[in-house]
Amino acid sequence: MLTLTVVRHGESTGMNQAKALGESLKTTRIDAIFASDLLRALWTAQQIEGNQADPRPSLTVSPLLREQHFGKAEQQPFGEKGGYVRQPGRRFKFDEGENLDDVHERAHQAIAQFIEPLLRESRGRPAESKHIAVVAHGVFNSEFIGALLSRRPHSQHLSWSYRGMTNTGWTRLEVGYASETSRCPTPQFDTHPQGVTLSSLPGSPPPATFDEDCPPLLTRILATDVTTHLEGVHRQKGGIGSQGYDAKQKDLRSFFSGASTNSE
Secondary structure, X not given: OEEEEEEEOOOOOOHHHHHHHHHHOOOOOOOEEEEEOOHHHHHHHHHHHHOOOOOOOEEEEEHHHOOOOOHHHOOXXXXXXXXXXXXXXXXXXXXXXXXXXXXXXXXXXXXXHHHHHHHHHOOOOOHHHOEEEEEEOHHHHHHHHHHHHOOOOOXXXXXXXOOOOOOOOEEEEEEEEHHHOOOOOOOEEEOOOOOOOHHHOOOOOOOOOOOOOOOOEEEEEEEEEEOHXXXXXXOOOOOOXXXXXXXXXXXXXXXOOOOOEEEO
């Protein structure tokens, strides 16, 4: 088994949020970090990496972990009183954008590429023997955790009341193959985040389908949307970019310094 901490990036003007997060996790040993290549997520991941003791964890950057792409609605206002309105259902998408099922498929790809090898490596070991962090975005994190939970055994029920994650909030899970333990807890995923924008709210729960081609997983949810590190933190002027700005960055490693990253 392994421990998995899923983090939502800081706000575009939230450099202090990410710094506070990294400081709060400096005594929590993390063995590997996987991050979206968009600036807010990468900056947040680097604050975690930079506060770890030597040898520092590897930091792998991948577009698989990007937020849902809203196509023509990118960087446009959302809301009932004006702007773009996301319709219910998993298959709705804006022109040239992704629907939730597209993001869910990317989440499964990320699990197969990054998490599955570590699960196999950690088979039969206690969850605390390996600690992985994934730093991404509100909707993606919902689909990523949902993809893990979709591989639960048929007999395992699920209580899902996910409402998004606060910026730099983190959720911690224990994940392992069902064959490793006889315990079959009921995952209860319930969040009540603060300051979540309409574009970052999950549109509907991830599908509760089971992939027969993948070994079933048992997932124990230890904590959801933890934000104690934000107490007393003030928003910093300036910013680290938005998704629209992120897309224009041709070389993220030339923008940042001090972290060793692997791009996937």
